[in-house]
Amino acid sequence: MSASLGKALILVENLSVPFDRRVWQEARSLTAAGYGVTVICPQGRGRDTEAHVVLDEIDVHRYPLHGADGGALSYAREYATALSRTASLIYRLGRSTAFDVVHACNPPDALILTALPLRRRGAAVVFDHHDLVPELYVSRFERRGPLHRATLIAERLAFLLADVVVSTNESYRRVAIERGRKSPEDVFVVRSAPDPERFRPIPADDSLRRGQRYLIAYLGVMGPQDGVDHALRALAILRRTRSDWHAIFVGEGDVFDQMKALAVQLGLGGSVEFTGRVPDEEVIRIMSTAEVCLAPDPKNPLNDVSTMNKIVEYMALGRPIVSYDLTEARVSAGSAALYATPNDVEDFARCIGDLLDSPTRREELGRGGRRRFEDEISWRRSEEQLLAAYGRALELARRRR
Numbered sequence: 001m002s003a004s005l006g007k008a009l010i011l012v013e014n015l016s017v018p019f020d021r022r023v024w025q026e027a028r029s030l031t032a033a034g035y036g037v038t039v040i041c042p043q044g045r046g047r048d049t050e051a052h053v054v055l056d057e058i059d060v061h062r063y064p065l066h067g068a069d070g071g072a073l074s075y076a077r078e079y080a081t082a083l084s085r086t087a088s089l090i091y092r093l094g095r096s097t098a099f100d101v102v103h104a105c106n107p108p109d110a111l112i113l114t115a116l117p118l119r120r121r122g123a124a125v126v127f128d129h130h131d132l133v134p135e136l137y138v139s140r141f142e143r144r145g146p147l148h149r150a151t152l153i154a155e156r157l158a159f160l161l162a163d164v165v166v167s168t169n170e171s172y173r174r175v176a177i178e179r180g181r182k183s184p185e186d187v188f189v190v191r192s193a194p195d196p197e198r199f200r201p202i203p204a205d206d207s208l209r210r211g212q213r214y215l216i217a218y219l220g221v222m223g224p225q226d227g228v229d230h231a232l233r234a235l236a237i238l239r240r241t242r243s244d245w246h247a248i249f250v251g252e253g254d255v256f257d258q259m260k261a262l263a264v265q266l267g268l269g270g271s272v273e274f275t276g277r278v279p280d281e282e283v284i285r286i287m288s289t290a291e292v293c294l295a296p297d298p299k300n301p302l303n304d305v306s307t308m309n310k311i312v313e314y315m316a317l318g319r320p321i322v323s324y325d326l327t328e329a330r331v332s333a334g335s336a337a338l339y340a341t342p343n344d345v346e347d348f349a350r351c352i353g354d355l356l357d358s359p360t361r362r363e364e365l366g367r368g369g370r371r372r373f374e375d376e377i378s379w380r381r382s383e384e385q386l387l388a389a390y391g392r393a394l395e396l397a398r399r400r401r
Contacts, residue, residue, distance in 0.1 A: 063085035064085075082111070102123050122400070155180070168306075219310045230343070283313075294352070315370060321336055336366070
């Protein structure tokens with residue numbers, strides 16, 4: 001393992017690696033730059049199951065973890081187990097390796113606490129701010145109280161302990177500066193984006209349309225806050241006036257089974273297909289065939305300021321998008337999307353229909369999205385910021401010693 005710039009330990013809890021594309025890209029970029037990289041993460045279900053593996057010179061250690069069932073207390077149990085097993089692996093690895101940087105990815109924010117022993121030994125700490133956990137809690141459980149206050153405390157501790165913060169967009173950067181009280185020079189925007197060489201459109205596969213004229217597609221997580229129900233209700237409205245389309249929903253999540261049931265309840269059983277998680281090659285095949293791609297995330301305090309990976313991936317594949325009119329959706333997609341009135345499924349359905357009826361508009365949006373992706377938000381630009389964040393973190397850690 002090359003480590004001319006130092007040794008980095010990346011901690012992630014909510015996905016296995018390399019399935020977590022953002023974390024894997026970061027690990028590969030750091031390795032290519034000259035860091036020796038170790039990752040601690042949970043084992044996946046049906047993938048990434050080995051307890052220890054070396055991939056592309058990256059040392060990956062995984063622990064078994066039973067995921068939450070959707071309830072607040074089940075998340076608390078999951079996180080407690082993850083923190084305990086992460087801390088145990090850090091202790092074991094730290095006995096033989098002197099890590100220069102610890103890179104903790106939320107959620108949960110409390111994961112950064114496991115980095116404390118290495119921080120005391122002089123390691124730099126990077127907080128990779130994937131989600132606004134307090135807002136995520138409210139969006140899922142629609143209530144405040146002791147657990148919500150606990151998420152605010154954990155977030156504050158994460159900002160306090162971090163030498164630098166890596167934010168996924170400018171809105172999150174603003175949270176780190178204003179709510180987290182970080183100095184602007186210590187907060188770096190590293191946008192999530194696929195590899196532009198791997199995520200390229202390919203010729204359409206007409207068989208995916210299942211005999212229909214058009215294919216509509218969704219790619220992403222299926223959690224309570226992700227708006228898959230909005231997309232299905234919009235398709236049910238669209239179905240009242242036309243049946244010349246087939247829809248494929250790619251991804252999994254806490255409400256996957258409920259969404260499959262909802263599709264049947266709405267009379268969409270024969271028109272909507274759920275694939276679950278599929279390899280990138282299959283994602284590219286489906287999305288390259290789709291005439292319209294959906295970003296139905298409803299407007300709420302979390303979604304309005306979050307960058308949706310699906311939007312960037314649609315753009316990488318040159319697909320026209322229908323999205324609710326959210327702050328960060330516009331920042332990411334710009335003119336590559338048609339925007340519906342927030343949380344208005346009737347308007348969302350209208351936008352889908354308008355794009356199906358306008359091949360010229362679809363071509364314009366898709367071509368503009370791919371161009372914007374290549375010029376402004378591809379991973380190459382994010383990589384520069386990631387390496388700058390590491391340089392700053394190491395500088396601040398040296399001052400602490």
